[in-house]
Amino acid sequence: MPAIDIEGVAMRFGDVDALKNVSLHVPEGAFVTLLGPSGCGKTTLLNIIAGFLAPSRGRVLFDRQDVTGIRPEARDTAMCFQSYALFPHLSVQDNIAFGPRQKRVPKTEVSARVGDLIRQMGLAPHAAKLPNALSGGQQQRVALARALAVAPGVVLFDEPLSNLDAKLRDQVRGEIRDLQRRVGFTAVYVTHDQAEALAMSDTVFLLNGGVIEQSGSPREIYFRPRTRFVADFIGAANLQDGAIAGGAMQTPFGPIPVDAADAARRTICWRPEVVRLSDVGALSGRVAHVAFQGGWLDLFVTAGDQTLRLQVPGTHDIPDGAEIRFDVARDAVVVLEDEPHA
Amino acid sequence: MPKAVKVALLLTPALGLVMVMMSLVIWRAVAQSFGLHNFNGEDVLSLRHWTEMLGTRRYWNALQWSAYVATTSSLITLAIAYPLALWLRKPFAGSFLLSALIKAPYFVPGLVAVFLLLNVIAYHGIVNQALMWVGLTDRPIRLQNDRNGYGLIALQVWKQLPLAFLLLQGAVQAIPDPVLNAARDLGAGSVARFRKVVLPLTARAMQAASILIFIGVAGDFTFQATVGPTRENSLATLMVQYQGVSYGDWNAAAVVGVTLMGLSLVGAVGFTALVQVATRIAERA
Numbered sequence: 001m002p003a004i005d006i007e008g009v010a011m012r013f014g015d016v017d018a019l020k021n022v023s024l025h026v027p028e029g030a031f032v033t034l035l036g037p038s039g040c041g042k043t044t045l046l047n048i049i050a051g052f053l054a055p056s057r058g059r060v061l062f063d064r065q066d067v068t069g070i071r072p073e074a075r076d077t078a079m080c081f082q083s084y085a086l087f088p089h090l091s092v093q094d095n096i097a098f099g100p101r102q103k104r105v106p107k108t109e110v111s112a113r114v115g116d117l118i119r120q121m122g123l124a125p126h127a128a129k130l131p132n133a134l135s136g137g138q139q140q141r142v143a144l145a146r147a148l149a150v151a152p153g154v155v156l157f158d159e160p161l162s163n164l165d166a167k168l169r170d171q172v173r174g175e176i177r178d179l180q181r182r183v184g185f186t187a188v189y190v191t192h193d194q195a196e197a198l199a200m201s202d203t204v205f206l207l208n209g210g211v212i213e214q215s216g217s218p219r220e221i222y223f224r225p226r227t228r229f230v231a232d233f234i235g236a237a238n239l240q241d242g243a244i245a246g247g248a249m250q251t252p253f254g255p256i257p258v259d260a261a262d263a264a265r266r267t268i269c270w271r272p273e274v275v276r277l278s279d280v281g282a283l284s285g286r287v288a289h290v291a292f293q294g295g296w297l298d299l300f301v302t303a304g305d306q307t308l309r310l311q312v313p314g315t316h317d318i319p320d321g322a323e324i325r326f327d328v329a330r331d332a333v334v335v336l337e338d339e340p341h342a
Numbered sequence: 343m344p345k346a347v348k349v350a351l352l353l354t355p356a357l358g359l360v361m362v363m364m365s366l367v368i369w370r371a372v373a374q375s376f377g378l379h380n381f382n383g384e385d386v387l388s389l390r391h392w393t394e395m396l397g398t399r400r401y402w403n404a405l406q407w408s409a410y411v412a413t414t415s416s417l418i419t420l421a422i423a424y425p426l427a428l429w430l431r432k433p434f435a436g437s438f439l440l441s442a443l444i445k446a447p448y449f450v451p452g453l454v455a456v457f458l459l460l461n462v463i464a465y466h467g468i469v470n471q472a473l474m475w476v477g478l479t480d481r482p483i484r485l486q487n488d489r490n491g492y493g494l495i496a497l498q499v500w501k502q503l504p505l506a507f508l509l510l511q512g513a514v515q516a517i518p519d520p521v522l523n524a525a526r527d528l529g530a531g532s533v534a535r536f537r538k539v540v541l542p543l544t545a546r547a548m549q550a551a552s553i554l555i556f557i558g559v560a561g562d563f564t565f566q567a568t569v570g571p572t573r574e575n576s577l578a579t580l581m582v583q584y585q586g587v588s589y590g591d592w593n594a595a596a597v598v599g600v601t602l603m604g605l606s607l608v609g610a611v612g613f614t615a616l617v618q619v620a621t622r623i624a625e626r627a
Contacts (some may be wrong), residue, residue, distance in 0.1 A: 081520040
């Protein structure tokens with residue numbers, strides 16, 4: 001179970017910089033996620049860790065050993081591909097046995113490993129089937145079992161759940177995390193789905209334009225975004241630009257308390273669900289639109305030329321056009337580091 | 343109207359025509375080889391034409407020669423087309439032009455190809471002149487109508503290469519990159535990836551290519567008649583000799599024709615089995 005270090009990695013494709021001087025550390029046995037929009041460089045970084053791509057600059061280290069020049073087949077990694085990449089001509093059990101056979105594991109041990117994984121993944125009724133006879137979820141399990149069969153120290157996941165429906169995605173997400181804890185391996189997971197990243201990871205690395213925009217625990221990333229991009233990309237956020245004076249930003253809704261020094265113009269961010277409705281709230285606005293989401297209501301509240309999104313329990317009965325008052329706690333408001341929009 | 347009848351009626355115009363045309367031709371050849379549908383006299387069901395033909399040396403020579411040329415040409419064509427298809431799997435500078443050049447012979451009619459080859463391998467052709475110029479030989483050597491059929495096989499390979507290349511290129515390019523990367527990731531080096539992934543996934547295309555080439559070459563008349571050895575007959579040239587003005591023996595020609603169909607069938611089954619066995623051996627090695 002190696003720790004992974006990426007040191008100053010850059011990758012250039014023609015005129016395009018896919019990665020620019022990226023450095024990160026993945027502790028031994030951790031589950032980290034590379035999160036970001038399409039084209040941010042996350043899959044490129046994963047392919048560099050796997051060895052499918054050689055970086056233009058920088059190093060990849062496993063347990064402080066430089067593996068940058070080592071071929072993928074000789075690295076202590078196994079990858080779960082977005083398209084599953086199962087061998088279409090091999091049965092489920094032969095797919096799972098492929099890796100151990102390549103690594104010259106004794107036949108009896110190969111059988112034992114394959115048998116164990118087939119049982120663990122609930123694939124026993126499908127062991128003799130070809131991949132095209134399996135559902136998406138079953139294929140995903142085979143891909144996972146195939147990766148684990150070589151007992152890798154590092155498992156790399158390249159958007160493995162993107163082809164599954166929402167319900168199955170939730171289920172397999174839990175299974176992967178559970179398996180990672182049980183079997184024990186260092187996991188690097190690539191996704192563009194922020195909910196997936198928040199639910200599964202010990203640490204999230206949010207990439208944008210080939211650089212790491214912010215890293216931290218899911219709670220840090222969600223509640224303490226440092227930039228407008230992070231705040232906007234992860235979940236819903238209310239972003240407001242304005243002057244800060246006397247510990248508050250003056251807005252059309254009223255003063256929003258901020259834990260920051262006076263400044264002519266800054267951007268603050270707070271999450272819709274931190275709001276507290278109160279008849280004596282310091283902030284007020286008119287409900288322009290209500291969207292019932294089951295467990296909660298999305299309220300789109302306007303004042304002046306601004307609109308805020310508030311989330312309140314679904315048990316509330318608030319009609320369109322209602323005037324409401326609310327509060328936002330000071331510690332729930334973050335002042336972003338980057339410059340406000342002009 | 344029952345569904346099965348409706349389906350049969352709907353299929354009849356297309357499928358029926360194809361089946362009637364095919365079965366008529368085959369039936370006619372088989373029937374003539376047994377003395378029926380006779381153009382030269384009474385229809386008499388008999389094994390005479392077969393027994394007479396099986397007793398002639400030129401029949402067996404032609405069968406052996408056709409099998410030799412077809413098998414050799416198929417194997418050499420595959421041996422050239424397969425590495426080319428693998429090499430050109432990923433585009434690179436010039437790969438498009440190279441692919442186009444490989445496919446070019448497909449657009450050259452057989453007789454034109456013969457004319458082009460004669461320019462190259464004739465007694466005073468380009469190859470002989472080049473050999474003499476570099477000093478490898480003092481005088482021109484016989485390349486056209488050579489007794490081993492090397493010129494003939496070279497022409498067959500040149501002509502059949504595009505077909506094999508197209509089929510194999512399609513199969514090779516259809517293998518997704520992640521599948522090859524997965525094999526690599528699981529410890530398979532380049533040889534193991536070829537044996538255990540590429541070969542099994544392209545086996546069907548290889549079977550199809552080898553069968554089509556074998557059947558095409560086995561039944562060839564033009565190349566054999568023009569650049570083949572003068573003392574050898576292929577089944578096709580022998581059939582035309584029996585059928586044409588030399589003999590006018592349609593029944594004997596039918597025997598040769600049926601043999602040619604049989605050879606094609608044997609070749610198809612043989613190459614199917616050969617590719618399957620080779621793939622299995624490669625996978626397990």
